[in-house]
Amino acid sequence: MRQNPFNAVMCCGHANGSVTMWTPNITTPVVKMLCHRGAVKALAVDPTGHHLVTAGVDRQVKVWDIRTFKPLHAYFANSPATSLDISQRGILAVSQGRRLQLWRDCLSSKATSPYLTHMCELGGVRNLRFCPYEDVLGVGTAGGVSSLLVPGAGEPNFDSFVANPYQARKERQEQEVVQLLDKLQPDTIMLDPEQIGKVLKEPVEVAQQRRDAEAAANAARSAAQRAKADEKSKMKGRNKPTRRQKKKQMNIIEDKKPIIQAKIQEEERARKEIAQEAKRQRLETVPRALHRLYQ
Numbered sequence: 001m002r003q004n005p006f007n008a009v010m011c012c013g014h015a016n017g018s019v020t021m022w023t024p025n026i027t028t029p030v031v032k033m034l035c036h037r038g039a040v041k042a043l044a045v046d047p048t049g050h051h052l053v054t055a056g057v058d059r060q061v062k063v064w065d066i067r068t069f070k071p072l073h074a075y076f077a078n079s080p081a082t083s084l085d086i087s088q089r090g091i092l093a094v095s096q097g098r099r100l101q102l103w104r105d106c107l108s109s110k111a112t113s114p115y116l117t118h119m120c121e122l123g124g125v126r127n128l129r130f131c132p133y134e135d136v137l138g139v140g141t142a143g144g145v146s147s148l149l150v151p152g153a154g155e156p157n158f159d160s161f162v163a164n165p166y167q168a169r170k171e172r173q174e175q176e177v178v179q180l181l182d183k184l185q186p187d188t189i190m191l192d193p194e195q196i197g198k199v200l201k202e203p204v205e206v207a208q209q210r211r212d213a214e215a216a217a218n219a220a221r222s223a224a225q226r227a228k229a230d231e232k233s234k235m236k237g238r239n240k241p242t243r244r245q246k247k248k249q250m251n252i253i254e255d256k257k258p259i260i261q262a263k264i265q266e267e268e269r270a271r272k273e274i275a276q277e278a279k280r281q282r283l284e285t286v287p288r289a290l291h292r293l294y295q
Contacts, residue, residue, distance in 0.1 A: 004066070006049020007193045013040030019054060024186040031191070033069055035062060044084040044092075051107045053092060055081035061094060063107055073110040075103075085137075087130040087153040091115065093137060095125035100139065102150060118148060133158050133165045215258065 001012045009030070010022045017036040020029035036056030043054045045066070052064040061075040061084070083095040092103040104115035123142030130137050133155055137148040158165060167175065188196055202210075 002043055002045055004045045004049050005047050006045075007191060008189045009191060011043055011045060011052065013043050013054065015039040017056060017058075019043060019052070021191070023189045023191075025189070031069065033064070035064070036060065041080050041082055042084040044086045046086045046090060046107060047088050051086075053084050053086065053107075055084055055094070072108075075106075075110075083125055083128050085128050085130055087137075087150070088132060088155040089152055091130075091150060091153050093128050093130065093150075095128055095139075097124050098141075100125060100128070100148070102137075104152070116150065120146065122146060130154070132163065 001010060003010055004021075012020050012022065013035075014020065017034060017038055017040060019033045019035050019040060021031040023030055035054045036058050038057035041055045041057060043052065045052055050066060051072075052066050053061065054064065055061045057080045059077050059080050061077060061081055063072045063074070064070065065072055077094070077096055079096045081094045081096050083093075085093045086107075087093070090105065090107055092106050094101045094103065098120045100118040100120060101114040102116040102118075103111050105111055120139060120141050122144050125139055125141055127140040128137060130150075130153055135150050135153045137150050137153065139146050139148060160167075164171065164175075184196070190196075
């Protein structure tokens, strides 16, 4: 079981050769993929969240594109892989018993040979993980823990607002508080996290209908206010000439507002057309090689 670092979706491998993806707000898997003909032994997801690597008892290591859920290519081994991990720079580590292989540039395209090969003297490899922002691979074996130097595995350029490997204890405590305050609810975990914060654009027909309904409602409200004002009995101080003039002016503004807005839009459209025509005429007078300077 591994977590996708891009969208926080959990990926689980099963004995029937399938891989399922789970989110906290759904009781059933959101994705179910048949990856191998036998049990899935290990899986890993790259930091970008675009590639999934699986290993099964059929002695195959397959690379999948999570965006399309289709296989890209497969690698065949002499024995089933027991553990997988992907570094920040895309180096794939595969363990097969005591043998450890590292493949470079093997996700987007198929590599022909491993980048590094190492035989562990302490026994079979149980688990392995890359150290973030370091060119170090930690390997857990039957006889203990060892570390390997893998050039080009870690990310050399780190963002201190995301993860600062040189932060002090006080900075780490403040970062934990900030991350807890900025943390989204588990219900927001989904396959495409970019959907969070998007606004569903209203269709043009629906927007026009809504504007027409608002205009009709405003016109009805203005007519009702005028009728109510005419029916009111005249009282002392309520029917002064200044007050009557103010009401007339407000009614004139309300009635002329749509006409003024339409006139402004028409003037803006005419101004743009004039500017485009002037630009076209100016481009006709200069050589084609200089057109890019007038963009």
